[in-house]
Amino acid sequence: xxxxxxxxxxxxxxxxxxxxxxxxxxxxxxxxxxxxxxxxxxxxxxxxxxxxxxxxxxxxxxxxxxxxxxxxxxxxxxxxxxxxxxxxxxxxxxxxxxxxxxxxxxxxxxxxxxxxxxxxxxxxxxxxxxxxxxxxxxxxxxxxxxxxxxxxxxxxxxxxxxxxxxxxxxxxxxxxxxxxxxxxxxxxxxxxxxxxxxxxxxxxx
Numbered sequence: 295x296x297x298x299x300x301x302x303x304x305x306x307x308x309x310x311x312x313x314x315x316x317x318x319x320x321x322x323x324x325x326x327x328x329x330x331x332x333x334x335x336x337x338x339x340x341x342x343x344x345x346x347x348x349x350x351x352x353x354x355x356x357x358x359x360x361x362x363x364x365x366x367x368x369x370x371x372x373x374x375x376x377x378x379x380x381x382x383x384x385x386x387x388x389x390x391x392x393x394x395x396x397x398x399x400x401x402x403x404x405x406x407x408x409x410x411x412x413x414x415x416x417x418x419x420x421x422x423x424x425x426x427x428x429x430x431x432x433x434x435x436x437x438x439x440x441x442x443x444x445x446x447x448x449x450x451x452x453x454x455x456x457x458x459x460x461x462x463x464x465x466x467x468x469x470x471x472x473x474x475x476x477x478x479x480x481x482x483x484x485x486x487x488x489x490x491x492x493x494x495x496x497x498x499x
Contacts (some may be wrong), residue, residue: 295381295382295401295402296396296402297383297421297422300360300381300382300402300404300423301391301422301423301471303334303335303360304335304369304423304451304471305449305471305472306334307333307334307335307360307471307472307491308465308473308490308491308494308495309333309412309461309471309472309473309474309475309478309487309490309491309494310335310336310337310378310453310472310473310477311328311333311336311337311467311473311476311478312333312337312364312453312474312476313325313336313337313338313339313340313474313476313479314321314339314341314342314476315338315339315342315344315345316342316344317344317411318344318347318348318351321338321344321348321352321492322348322352323406323471324391324480325352325359325482326356326357326422326479327357328353328462328478328487329356329358329359330383330387331471331487331488332487332488332491333359333478333487334358334359334360334465335359335362335472336352336359336360336361336362336377337359337363337364337384337474338352338361338362338363338364339363339364339365340363340364340365340366340374340375341365341369341453345378346374346375346377346378348377349363349375349379349380350378350379351365353378353379353381355407360381360382360383361379361380361381362380362383362384362430363375363378363380363383363384363403364384364385364487365384365385365386366383366384366385366403367386367392368383368391368392369391369392369394369395371426372392372395372399373395375401376399376401379402380401382401382402382403382404382425383396383401383402383403383404384403384404384406384425384479385403385404385406385425386406386425386427387405387406387407387412388405388406388407388412388415388416388419388421389495392405393419394404395498399490401414402407402423403421404421404423404424404425404451405424405425406424406425406427406428407427408426408428409434410444413441413445413448414444417445417448422447422448422449423448423451423471424448424451425448425450425451425452425453425474425496426438426445426451426452426453427452427453427454428453428454428455429452429453429454429455429456429457429464430454430455430460431454431455432453432454434456434464435463435467437473438450438464438467438469438470439467441469442468442469445469445490448469449469449470449471450467450469450470450471451470451472451474452455452464452470452473452474453470453473453474453475454475455472456473456474456475457475457477458477458478458479458490459489460473461473461493461497462493462496462497463497464494464497465493465494465495465496465497465498466497466498469489473494475479478490
């Protein structure tokens with residue numbers, strides 16, 4: 295998979311659940327539920343010891359779901375995620391060393407950015423799809439609306455303190471490809487996932 299295909303898959307999905315693994319089986323059951331409700335992309339963050347096992351098993355059980363690995367901080371996480379079968383990588387930021395670690399894997403990455411300088415640095419390295427993080431604490435709606443006028447061709451996946459009620463507002467921004475978060479997981483989902491996906495797509499027009 296290349297970056298353009300990843301962008302297309304994310305645009306189709308509209309919403310990307312971000313999952314922290316405490317129990318492998320619980321995580322797999324949740325991915326199964328999300329899949330049944332129309333979610334086609336999931337990010338498993340590499341913050342716990344169980345993350346690699348959960349990702350590898352998710353790839354086996356859910357071949358139609360795009361499974362990515364998040365919280366890529368350096369070469370160690372990248373190596374573990376790729377070995378587990380990650381189809382894409384997500385980082386909270388971007389450094390030269392992290393870029394170098396990813397470049398040799400053939401696995402596309404969504405680097406985290408916040409400031410205009412960070413967006414410029416990422417574009418210079420060839421990235422056109424970026425994670426805007428942390429979105430809500432950083433006035434993401436206003437910032438991304440401005441970025442749409444400046445950074446032509448750059449797509450963003452905002453994450454960070456976003457809930458279901460904000461999905462249409464982010465979806466209305468022409469440079470937002472999909473919205474990431476954990477609000478739809480477990481019993482915390484305030485509305486049906488299908489309704490949230492429909493609201494995002496409706497906002498896109």
